[in-house]
Amino acid sequence: MPDFKTSPGTRDILAPHSARWRAFQEVFAKTVESAGYNYIIPPMFEDLDVFLRLGEATEVVTKEMYDFHDKGGRHVALRPEQTASVCRAFVEHRPVTPWKVWYSGPNFRYEKPQQGRYRQFDQVGIEALGVDDAFLDAEVIALASMFYSALGLNHVELSINTLGDGGDREAYSNLLAKYFSKHESSLTAESKATLTRNPLRVLDSKREPDQEIIAGAPAIRESISKQSADHFAAVLSALDALNISYKINDRLVRGLDYYRRTTFEFVSTALDAAHTAIGGGGRYDGLVEALGGPATSGIGFALGLDRTLLACDAEGVFAAPQTDVDVFVVDTVDGTHAHDLCHQLRANGFSADRAYDLRSIKAQMKSADRSGARVALIIGSDEVANSTIMLRPMGSGEQYVVSRKDIFNELKKVLK
Numbered sequence: 408m409p410d411f412k413t414s415p416g417t418r419d420i421l422a423p424h425s426a427r428w429r430a431f432q433e434v435f436a437k438t439v440e441s442a443g444y445n446y447i448i449p450p451m452f453e454d455l456d457v458f459l460r461l462g463e464a465t466e467v468v469t470k471e472m473y474d475f476h477d478k479g480g481r482h483v484a485l486r487p488e489q490t491a492s493v494c495r496a497f498v499e500h501r502p503v504t505p506w507k508v509w510y511s512g513p514n515f516r517y518e519k520p521q522q523g524r525y526r527q528f529d530q531v532g533i534e535a536l537g538v539d540d541a542f543l544d545a546e547v548i549a550l551a552s553m554f555y556s557a558l559g560l561n562h563v564e565l566s567i568n569t570l571g572d573g574g575d576r577e578a579y580s581n582l583l584a585k586y587f588s589k590h591e592s593s594l595t596a597e598s599k600a601t602l603t604r605n606p607l608r609v610l611d612s613k614r615e616p617d618q619e620i621i622a623g624a625p626a627i628r629e630s631i632s633k634q635s636a637d638h639f640a641a642v643l644s645a646l647d648a649l650n651i652s653y654k655i656n657d658r659l660v661r662g663l664d665y666y667r668r669t670t671f672e673f674v675s676t677a678l679d680a681a682h683t684a685i686g687g688g689g690r691y692d693g694l695v696e697a698l699g700g701p702a703t704s705g706i707g708f709a710l711g712l713d714r715t716l717l718a719c720d721a722e723g724v725f726a727a728p729q730t731d732v733d734v735f736v737v738d739t740v741d742g743t744h745a746h747d748l749c750h751q752l753r754a755n756g757f758s759a760d761r762a763y764d765l766r767s768i769k770a771q772m773k774s775a776d777r778s779g780a781r782v783a784l785i786i787g788s789d790e791v792a793n794s795t796i797m798l799r800p801m802g803s804g805e806q807y808v809v810s811r812k813d814i815f816n817e818l819k820k821v822l823k
């Protein structure tokens with residue numbers, strides 16, 4: 408056993424999987440940049456206070472934060488998500504609205520590691536600030552759904568809900584607190600504890616004994632303001648106009664406290680696992696203000712890269728892209744010819760690799776095979792004397808001599 412291994416909940420992402428991650432990020436970038444979202448790279452750690460704005464009653468803040476004091480005595484934390492950082496950046500830079508940004512990168516939560524749940528996990532996401540229009544809610548949701556289609560996913564379900572505005576949310580929270588307190592003796596110990604911190608989150612319990620009581624709980628839609636109800640109706644009709652199907656789930660409250668009005672979640676029905684939520688988001692009107700900025704509405708989503716790729720595996724789509732080199736150079740003379748030719752090939756737009764340490768031709772050909780290259784270029788003393796190269800299309804059992812000066816043109820033809 409090696410002395411050092413990755414820490415629990417973290418992984419090394421190796422080839423060919425790592426190429427799939429990059430391709431995932433590229434497909435995402437293309438999807439959201441087609442809608443005017445610009446790339447933002449927020450820092451991976453911030454002052455703890457930034458993340459406390461996610462809601463001091465959320466588990467992400469109370470139990471899962473990687474926070475520490477740095478050498479300057481600042482209390483900082485690794486980001487558990489990126490919405491708070493984007494809003495902090497908005498307040499710091501005061502960009503023109505609407506401000507539409509996308510991001511991609513790791514986040515950190517001290518959770519119990521298991522399949523699909525990690526302590527360091529990647530998300531891609533978008534945030535749009537400064538627009539209250541219901542069409543934006545639908546656009547944001549449509550972009551996530553367009554991205555899933557671009558990956559080839561077919562078994563993704565969208566659940567949607569509204570939490571009403573800040574006042575509605577608070578009134579609903581009080582209503583739930585009353586309702587659950589009445590049934591407290593039948594709730595699980597975990598839900599009883601949640602009830603004292605955040606009654607809304609009791610709705611999220613997946614524990615069997617809680618289900619009957621949750622089923623009888625009042626729904627927020629019965630008590631939200633007309634304005635919030637109208638906004639929700641407009642979002643649903645904008646989704647209908649784009650033929651995006653959804654299920655209204657009035658138990659969908661989400662795990663972070665900043666949500667107001669529209670909330671939504673994407674679930675993979677192909678995943679047979681504890682964690683099938685592959686993405687989620689919603690409106691967070693009020694978060695910018697909580698971070699010291701002007702009243703600004705905001706909406707966005709984040710999609711779990713790790714979990715979405717598990718969903719891709721389950722559906723057999725979005726395979727790792729090919730990253731093998733085009734050409735493998737075999738030099739049986741002294742290694743300098745492979746050294747020169749590889750450099751020339753790379754400078755002329757071909758990808759090329761070689762063997763080192765002047766190994767036997769047999770060993771070098773084995774490496775050529777393993778490299779996945781489509782062509783081997785072989786240089787021995789005859790080729791050096793005649794200014795030629797032996798070209799062998801891999802797996803063909805054939806080879807032929809090409810003049811050194813024609814090699815790039817010949818390769819273009821062979822690799823077409």
Ligand code: HAM
Binds near residue numbers: 533686688706711
């Ligand atoms: P979230 O629901 O906490 O929302 O995370 C979004 C997605 O990240 C989840 O649906 C899941 O796929 C993935 N995820 C979360 N935790 C883990 C984990 N421990 N391991 C693997 N994947 C995980 C947010 O983070 C919000 N910032 C989304 C948002 C953006 N809302 C508005 N704008």
